[in-house]
Amino acid sequence: MAKSQFFRVATEGATTDGRNIDRATIEQIAASYNPKTYGARIWLEHIRGILPDSQFKAYGDVIAVKAEEVDTDSGKRLALFAQIEPTPELVAINKAKQKLYTSLEIQPDFADTAQPYLVGLGVTDSPASLGTDALKFSANRKQQSTNLFSTAVEVELVFDEPAGVKLADAVKNLLSRFSNKSGSDAAQFADISEAVQALAGHVVTANDNYASAVARLEKAETALTATQQELAAFKTQMDEAPGNAPRRPSATGNDGTVQTEF
Known part of the structure; x- marks a missing residue:
């Protein structure tokens, strides 16, 4: 299965419910995330379906994350980047320019460790502005009611294809x-x-x-x-043309008889 290149999924700042993702949270997530401990899966609109043939099934996995500073309109901010292993369905959806925005689901106190952890990645069509709840997330979409959703970030999936040996x-x-x-x-x-x-x-x-x-x-x-x-086609047309029809006799004028007036 193809793996994506790293792309930005969150930047320190506001979430959809008014809370903040601070620099320390991003650093802790980048340091602690391990798919073998708990792998974050990818969900449409953060809805966790239970049927494998549902439209709200899992659409892949987050296989790695890292933190890097980026330049923003507000100056330098720490951002979280993710590498995913999407299903073919998610790749097709992305190529069709659907669900172009990603949003993190973060559990502030993961497994009673008092540390934040990435537990899910949502894909959506709705970009969320900072400080607003434009995605209209409902509480029952969260794995736990205390979890928070980051504001959505637009992404473009780019994949690393293994190069063939010449x-x-x-x-x-x-x-x-x-x-x-x-x-x-x-x-x-x-x-x-x-x-x-x-x-x-x-x-x-x-x-x-x-x-x-x-x-x-x-x-x-x-x-x-x-x-x-x-x-x-031309031969068929010619074969169907009336080739043996009698021709109209040539005009010869009158027959030489003189008609008299009565």
Whole structure:
């Protein structure tokens, strides 16, 4: 499953119920969060569904968090960044420009430790202004009534895709394992290494050329199919045309008879 890059999910300041997330809270969450202890899941509008096929099922997990300072209109503030592992449904929702804002659910006294902890991440369409309850969260959406929701922050999910190993790089890595030679062996090995690397480069180029040729061939095949269809339609039209109908006789004028007046 794809993992997102870190993105900002909260900044020290107001929450949706008038309480504040201070710098110490963000620092404690960043230091204490451990998915193995308690993993925060991702919920639509903070609603925790219980059925796996519900629209309010979990849409992924928060796998890591960190705290960093950011520049804001009010000066430097400490922000919390999260890395998530979303479900394919959440990725599709985000690409459709839906549920673009995130809001934290923080439990101020987690497991009787007197320490705050991240227990959930909500996604919503409603950006919340500082000091307001624009999200209209109801108390029964909270895991505990004392939990607080941070104001929503707009996010754009960006994923780290594993980079494939190129053939030339793989050859270099393989040959480097045998590079500790000396004397004539080293010279011979250097020649072999250079030749193999050149061969690898030719293979990569050949693969690229092959892919390009296949693309051109597919394009030509598509054009040929369209032309054949047009010719078939024209032939059908010609076959159905009335080709054996009798022709109208050519006009010859009068027959030479003179009519008299009565």
